[in-house]
Amino acid sequence: MSSPAPTPEETVPFPLSGGETLVAAVRRSARCRRPRLSVSPRGALVLVIPRDWPPARARRAAPFFLPWLERMWPRFAAARPAPSLPEQVALPLAGRVLAVETAGDLAAGRRQSRGAAAVVRLGAGSRRLVLLEGRETLRLFGAVGDLALCAGALGRWCRGEAARLLPPHVRELALAHGFLPPRVSVRDQRSRWGSCSRPSAAVTAAQPGHIHLNWRALLLERPLLDHLCRHELCHLRRMDHSAAYRAELARLSPDWAMLERGLSRAWRELPWWALPPDSPGA
Missing domain, CATH: 3.30.2010.10 (Metalloproteases ("zincins"), catalytic domain)
Structure with missing residues (x-):
């Protein structure tokens, strides 16, 4: 089943005057008669076009939205909250909600890993992270300030589940x-x-x-x-x-x-x- 996420051929770039290039996912709609651009609360751009439009025509429509995007994007970017660790991870199928905690340095994580139900270890350069699953918690040890590493650990744990x-x-x-x-x-x-x-x-x-x-x-x-x-x-x-x-x-x-x-x-x-x-x- 195709999701709303785009394939590489179904994106349209929007180069802003300040040098930043935004990328919009393209969605096709049988009911759409003219293109429209929207931005989600998380900052994802979506360009909705008629179903029978070829990709080149979608790209040609992009300049019409640039004046609006130039005005809107700086305000949106300033108001958008920075990512932070989630407070919890919910798994409805399992009926579980696990609190996410930062629990100490890498050495502490290694010491406590023996009693954990599941252990995820990740590294990026000199940064190391350990995730330990408890009965009601997911505890992160080590480079917890590296949000990309934390996201990777949470994703790897979820994939195992x-x-x-x-x-x-x-x-x-x-x-x-x-x-x-x-x-x-x-x-x-x-x-x-x-x-x-x-x-x-x-x-x-x-x-x-x-x-x-x-x-x-x-x-x-x-x-x-x-x-x-x-x-x-x-x-x-x-x-x-x-x-x-x-x-x-x-x-x-x-x-x-x-x-x-x-x-x-x-x-x-x-x-x-x-x-x-x-x-x-x-």
Whole structure:
């Protein structure tokens, strides 16, 4: 399933007079008649264009927005809060909310790592960081002032939890809806919540397909996560977004249109530490 995040071909640069170049994600809309530019509270630019516009036409539309962007961006940049460590990380599927704490130097983290449920170690040059999972906490030791390193540690821990929790959840939903349990893998996808691949016709029906989920799906509220899983399960039967596919999805997920919009919104509202490195606003 394609997420709102852009592929490299679906971006438009906006060079400002001060030398900074902003990059907008392009979204296509069947209802759009003229382009429009918006900026999210996190600073991500989105250029909405008619569905049939070629990329070159989207780039030609950019200069029309530059006067507005030149006026608006300095005020926005000044008001935008700087990233900081999250107070907590919520995993709705697991029913867990873990407080994030800075807990001491690297030596203390190493001493306490033996009793931790999970340990993540990261380094960048001379900077080192250790993340320890407790029953209700994620404790960071070492270079806690390096927010990029902290984000990497939180993301790596979440990906490990996603690999443990998401595959059995997908297979449980598959059985509940009459699908053969698919293979499920967890990936660090930068532009999708998930995707599906199906065996060729030459392969026996005993191999139902392979669903790939973004580890960030573990951060979704349960209704959105369950809908995402059903969306990909339906692709095991139809590898398109045709009317027949939508009818199959509506059977499993009656509020599918509202939930699809919810997934798009959830991508835009990902916490800064979970953003893909090349995502607008990252």
